[in-house]
Amino acid sequence: MFVTIIEPRFSETDILGHINNTAFPVWFETARQDIFKLVHPNLSSSDWPMIIAHIQVDFILQTAYGDKVTIKSSISKIGKKSFDVIHEAYQNQLLVAKGNAVLVWYNYAQQSSSLIPEEIRKLLKQHQL
Amino acid sequence: MFVTIIEPRFSETDILGHINNTAFPVWFETARQDIFKLVHPNLSSSDWPMIIAHIQVDFILQTAYGDKVTIKSSISKIGKKSFDVIHEAYQNQLLVAKGNAVLVWYNYAQQSSSLIPEEIRKLLKQHQL
Amino acid sequence: MFVTIIEPRFSETDILGHINNTAFPVWFETARQDIFKLVHPNLSSSDWPMIIAHIQVDFILQTAYGDKVTIKSSISKIGKKSFDVIHEAYQNQLLVAKGNAVLVWYNYAQQSSSLIPEEIRKLLKQHQL
Amino acid sequence: MFVTIIEPRFSETDILGHINNTAFPVWFETARQDIFKLVHPNLSSSDWPMIIAHIQVDFILQTAYGDKVTIKSSISKIGKKSFDVIHEAYQNQLLVAKGNAVLVWYNYAQQSSSLIPEEIRKLLKQHQL
Numbered sequence: 001m002f003v004t005i006i007e008p009r010f011s012e013t014d015i016l017g018h019i020n021n022t023a024f025p026v027w028f029e030t031a032r033q034d035i036f037k038l039v040h041p042n043l044s045s046s047d048w049p050m051i052i053a054h055i056q057v058d059f060i061l062q063t064a065y066g067d068k069v070t071i072k073s074s075i076s077k078i079g080k081k082s083f084d085v086i087h088e089a090y091q092n093q094l095l096v097a098k099g100n101a102v103l104v105w106y107n108y109a110q111q112s113s114s115l116i117p118e119e120i121r122k123l124l125k126q127h128q129l
Numbered sequence: 130m131f132v133t134i135i136e137p138r139f140s141e142t143d144i145l146g147h148i149n150n151t152a153f154p155v156w157f158e159t160a161r162q163d164i165f166k167l168v169h170p171n172l173s174s175s176d177w178p179m180i181i182a183h184i185q186v187d188f189i190l191q192t193a194y195g196d197k198v199t200i201k202s203s204i205s206k207i208g209k210k211s212f213d214v215i216h217e218a219y220q221n222q223l224l225v226a227k228g229n230a231v232l233v234w235y236n237y238a239q240q241s242s243s244l245i246p247e248e249i250r251k252l253l254k255q256h257q258l
Numbered sequence: 259m260f261v262t263i264i265e266p267r268f269s270e271t272d273i274l275g276h277i278n279n280t281a282f283p284v285w286f287e288t289a290r291q292d293i294f295k296l297v298h299p300n301l302s303s304s305d306w307p308m309i310i311a312h313i314q315v316d317f318i319l320q321t322a323y324g325d326k327v328t329i330k331s332s333i334s335k336i337g338k339k340s341f342d343v344i345h346e347a348y349q350n351q352l353l354v355a356k357g358n359a360v361l362v363w364y365n366y367a368q369q370s371s372s373l374i375p376e377e378i379r380k381l382l383k384q385h386q387l
Numbered sequence: 388m389f390v391t392i393i394e395p396r397f398s399e400t401d402i403l404g405h406i407n408n409t410a411f412p413v414w415f416e417t418a419r420q421d422i423f424k425l426v427h428p429n430l431s432s433s434d435w436p437m438i439i440a441h442i443q444v445d446f447i448l449q450t451a452y453g454d455k456v457t458i459k460s461s462i463s464k465i466g467k468k469s470f471d472v473i474h475e476a477y478q479n480q481l482l483v484a485k486g487n488a489v490l491v492w493y494n495y496a497q498q499s500s501s502l503i504p505e506e507i508r509k510l511l512k513q514h515q516l
Contacts, residue, residue, distance in 0.1 A: 007420070022155045058182065149400075312444065
C-alpha cells in the first residue's frame with residue numbers, strides 16, 4: 001500500500017464551502033506517482049509506458065479545507081494489458097472518498113497497448129491488495 | 130440533451146502531449162451547468178440543492194489541444210433522492226470520452242439528502258434520455 | 259484586439275463565494291491562444307516557439323459564478339526577443355481584473371532565446387495596442 | 388520565513404514537457420496557508436479577513452516533473468490596509484520562479500477594506516524580511 005499526504009489547496013475549495021469534487025481525480029493521480037516510479041523509475045515522458053482508460057470516484061463525506069488528507073493506494077486487479085489502482089481518501093480518520101483508475105500498458109510511439117512485461121507484473125503483485 | 134462546447138486549455142495538456150485525464154471531470158461539471166440552471170435557476174450557493182455522490186470517466190481516444198470538444202449531456206436515471214447525468218465528449222466527430230455523475234438532492238443547512246421535489250422531477254424527465 | 263469569452267467553471271469558485279484568483283492566469287493563457295495561432299498556426303508542441311517569462315494580475319472586482327467573462331487581449335510592447343500581452347477581463351461590462359504576460363521567443367531544442375523573426379514581428383504589430 | 392514543500396503533480400505538466408506556468412499561482416497560494424493560519428488561525432470562511440489584490444510571477448528556469456519544489460515565503464511590505472507576500476520557488480537548489488501577492492485586509496460582509504489591526508500587524512512583522 002502506498003500512502004500520500006495531501007494538503008488541500010485553497011483553490012480546490014468551491015462556493016459550497018468544501019473541496020470541489022474535481023480535486024479528487026487530481027489527488028488520486030498524484031497518489032499514483034509512487035506506482036509510476038515503481039514501474040517507470042526515471043519518470044521520463046519519452047517512453048512513458050501507460051495510458052489511463054478509466055477513473056471513478058465515490059464521494060462519501062464532504063472534505064474540508066484546513067486538514068490534511070491521507071490517500072491509501074493499492075493495486076487491485078492485474079490483467080494482461082492493464083491493471084487497476086484503488087484509492088481511499090481519509091480526513092481526520094474518516095473515509096471521505098474512494099475511487100479507482102484503470103491503467104493500460106501502452107506504447108505511445110506505436111499508439112498501441114501491449115502485454116504488461118513479466119518483471120513489471122512481479123513488481124505490481126508486490127503491491128496488490 | 131444539453132450541448133456544451135469546450136476549448137481545451139493549454140494548461141490542461143500534460144507532458145504526454147495530450148489533454149490530461151483530470152480535465153474531463155472539470156469539463157463534465159461545466160457541462161452540468163445547464164442542469165444546474167434547470168433545477169436551480171438563480172445558481173445561488175446559499176440554497177444549492179445538490180451534492181455529488183459519484184463521478185466516472187472512460188477514456189476512449191486521446192484528446193488533442195487545438196480542437197474544440199463538444200460535450201453532450203443527458204439525464205439517465207431519476208431515483209427518489211438522486212439522478213444520474215451522462216456525458217459524451219466528442220472531438221472532430223469522434224467520441225473521445227464518456228462518463229457520468231450521480232447527483233443527490235441535498236439540503237446543506239440540514240446536511241441531509243431529501244426526496245427530489247415533484248416539479249424538479251418533471252423538469253429532469255424532459256431531458257431524460 | 260482579441261476577444262475570448264470564458265464561462266466561469268463551478269470548480270473555479272472558492273470557499274469565499276467568488277472565482278478564485280488562480281483562475282485568471284488560466285483564463286489569460288486561454289485568451290493567448292489567438293496569439294499562439296497567429297505566430298504558430300499549427301500549434302504543434304514539437305517546435306513551439308515561445309516560453310513565458312512573467313505573468314501578473316490585478317484584481318479589481320470580485321468575479322461571480324454564473325455570468326460570462328469577456329477577456330480582451332492585445333500586444334503591448336514588442337522587444338527584440340520578447341513581447342508583452344495585456345489582458346482585461348470584464349463581467350457584466352465591469353472591469354474585474356487586468357494583467358499581462360511576457361513571452362520570450364524561444365527554441366526548446368537549443369534551450370535558448372532568439373530574436374523574434376521579422377515576419378512574426380509584423381504579425382504582432384498588427385495587433386499592437 | 389515560511390517553507391512549503393510542493394510535489395509537482397502530473398496534471399500540472401504541459402505539452403511542452405515542463406510544469407505549466409499556471410501551477411505557480413496555485414503553489415504560491417498554497418504556500419500562503421501558513422500566513423492565513425498566522426492571521427486567521429481557524430481558517431473559517433465566514434469571517435475570512437483578506438482579499439487578494441495582485442499576484443505576479445517571474446519564471447526563471449523551467450520546472451520539471453518528478454522533483455520536489457521548495458517555496459520560501461516572507462512578508463515584505465506592510466501597509467495600512469494591505470501587506471505583500473513574496474515567494475521564491477527552488478527545485479534542486481536552483482531558483483526556478485519568484486513572485487509576490489498583495490493581500491488587502493477585508494470585510495466580506497461589508498464588502499470593504501479596513502485597517503490591519505495592530506495585533507495582526509505585530510504578527511506580520513515577526514515574519515517580515
